[in-house]
Amino acid sequence: LPEMRIVQGRGIPHQVLQALAERKAKGEQSVVLLNRRGFSNYLQCNDCGWVPECTECSISLTYHKAKRALRCHYCGAHRRAPDACPECGSHKLEYPGRGTERVEQELSTRLPELRVARLDRDTVGGRSQVFSEVFSEFASGGLDCLLGTQMVAKGLDFPRVTLVVVLQADTGLHLPDFRANERTFSLLTQVAGRAGRGEEPGEVLLVCSRPQDHFFHHLLQHRWKEFMASEQELRRALKYPPYARLLRLLLSDEKEERLEKKAQEVAGILEPVCHQSDVELLGPAPCPLERLQGRYRWHIILRALKVQDLQNVVRNSRPSLNMGKTRLSFDPDPLDLL
Ligand SMILES: [Zn+2]
Ligand SMILES: [Zn+2]
Known part of the structure; x- marks a missing residue:
């Protein structure tokens, strides 16, 4: 398996830019995945990564900016959003995440020589032709980097891809669904498993804001069984399937x-x-x-x-x-x- 590493931070950390530049210098390619586009209406502390959850249902609360309200989509509970983070006291509570478009802009500003193609619903629309054009250009080496949502996962099968970056790797964890952790774990494991299929060893960088969470601890060690055991424990306590x-x-x-x-x-x-x-x-x-x-x-x-x-x-x-x-x-x- 390729080496999987955590980069703590938000947006595109310096370490990621460096890794992208190194691959380009060696004539290798990269894939940058942005987890779950367009579903980031939760609140997150900019300093420690805390995300408010429903204490009853243990899922992330969604944030309604106009009403400054937090709401649980399972039990319906709602309350005012706090002014400060209860864990670290920071006042920088905001919507996390950025879309692929903003990441593309940031990449072109900070790494102008990197040849990037963005693939997402906006650039592709319903046209499969755009897809195959971009992929064949990537295959021929005319591009250094593919950037996009789940769509670019296909790019992981190219032998010259030695670096896979997952930005906002923890976004999936905050999807208001009790299976969010399980799904994110298997998605990231899949991505990692497909990186570095050629001669060169692959590297996977996961960018996230709270690497200390037990989720990443299990993920890095490929401990699916232990991870699922703790998930099952939680589901038993909260009465989710298969316990109900x-x-x-x-x-x-x-x-x-x-x-x-x-x-x-x-x-x-x-x-x-x-x-x-x-x-x-x-x-x-x-x-x-x-x-x-x-x-x-x-x-x-x-x-x-x-x-x-x-x-x-x-x-x-x-x-x-x-x-x-x-x-x-x-x-x-x-x-x-x-
Ligand atoms: Zn905080
Ligand atoms: Zn609830």
Whole structure:
């Protein structure tokens, strides 16, 4: 396996620029991956990397700048964003992360001789031709560096790629989903496994703001088993699958206000039924992806030890649900809660 190293910092640390310049000087190539574009609406301390989490649900809270509010997308809890970081006292709390476009600009300013191509939804759109053009130029050595989102992962198969940089490697950890850590772990392991396939040994640099987290400790040592054991422990304590069954009710509507009212109403109808059936009701809360294809989205999460109890709740409450113009769907054992 290639050597995996952590670089503490945000943006593009100096050490990364140096590594990119070294590869270019040797006629080798690099791939720069930006983790999960466009999902960074959480708050992070600029100094210590602290991210606020829901104490009940242990997922990252999303940040609504206009209201200066933090919200849990599972249980619906919300509170005012703090003025200072509770861990280090810093007042520099802000949206983390930058998009690929800003990274590209920064690279061209700080390493003007590096020939970079950016691949993401904005540059590619739906045109697969752009893709193959960029990849064949990269293959022929006409480019030094591919920059982009998951799309550039294909570039990892080129033999001259000896350096892979993952910027904001911890972004995935703050996705409001209880499987966020597991997914990030396997994504980064995959990336590392594919780097340096040619003759030259590969190197992987992971840029993150809190390398002390146990997540990175396990990752660097390739300790998947130990990592998953600690994840399972957490899920047992917090009653997430596989220690409980979930059923997600997804509501969507073109009108936000109508949707919120309807979600409250549905939760009100479900609550007494849940209470009788040993089912726990979380929410209602806006989904992490609050708007999709022109529709606002809210969800209610039902949790129980036995799947029959969930089915009972649906059976007993469904006749009383009058959805009007709001759409409702049931998602048993949801794969994600976004
Ligand atoms: Zn802090
Ligand atoms: Zn919560």
